[in-house]
Amino acid sequence: MTKFLSICSLIAMLLSGCGSDFPGQPSDVARVQQNKYPNGNLKEEIPYNKDSRIHGLKRAFYDNGQLRAEENYKNGKKDGISREYSRNGQLLEEVHFKDNRGYGDFASYYENGNMRAKGKLLGYNEDGMPEFEGNYKEYYENGTLMCDYNFDNKGKFDGVQKRYDENGALEDEENYKNGLKNGVFREYKKGEIVREEYKNGILVAKPKN
Secondary structure (H helix, E strand, O other): OHHHHHHHHHHHHHOOOOOOEEEEEEEEOOEEEEEEEEOOOOOEEEEOOOOOOOOOOEEEEOOOOOOOOOOOEEEEEEEEEEEEEEOOOOEEEEEEEOEEEEEEEEEEEOOOOOOOEEEEEEEOOOOOOOOEEEEEEEOOOOOOOEEEEOOOOOOOOOEEEEEEOOOOEEEEEEEEOOOOEEEEEEEOOOOOEEEEEEOOOEEEEEOOO
16 A cells, blocks of 8 residues: 555656646746856746746745745746745745736735735836725734725725724824815824814815814
């Protein structure tokens, strides 16, 4: 029985690499370029197809050999999950890509493993900054909620936006519509509440508390 299991395992390993000269890469990868650090450790692996476009799983490493990042490419464009890690192996960020465009569930973490941010990625603007839709939350390193934002399907603020201090106390809350302040804005300072009212981004009143 043990010999049978060993043979089955061997066949499975052979089949998993069938069709590709490079383990873990698609069958149409033509070559894998390896760059190294001065100490001889692997710095990065870059797979290319026959057209010399990055294609497959690209990996980068720290000088201590720890995996730093892994990105999936298809014909020169990011396509699939991209992950970034700390020097101690902690996952720092995970992003989904399609045709070089970030989209879908987004998550980032602190080096201590606590959640840093999570939301639904809409894409990136011209400055390379991420844009979100739906609910987006960001946290302090101690795990306390920092902000609770809401966006429309174009990446603009829409609805109630809240920010908190490191102790979890509410600092301010705003109402937005189509990316503009619309409604009551409240800011909490040393036990006092500062209230303002906006309409289509324009301050229209400062109601008394």
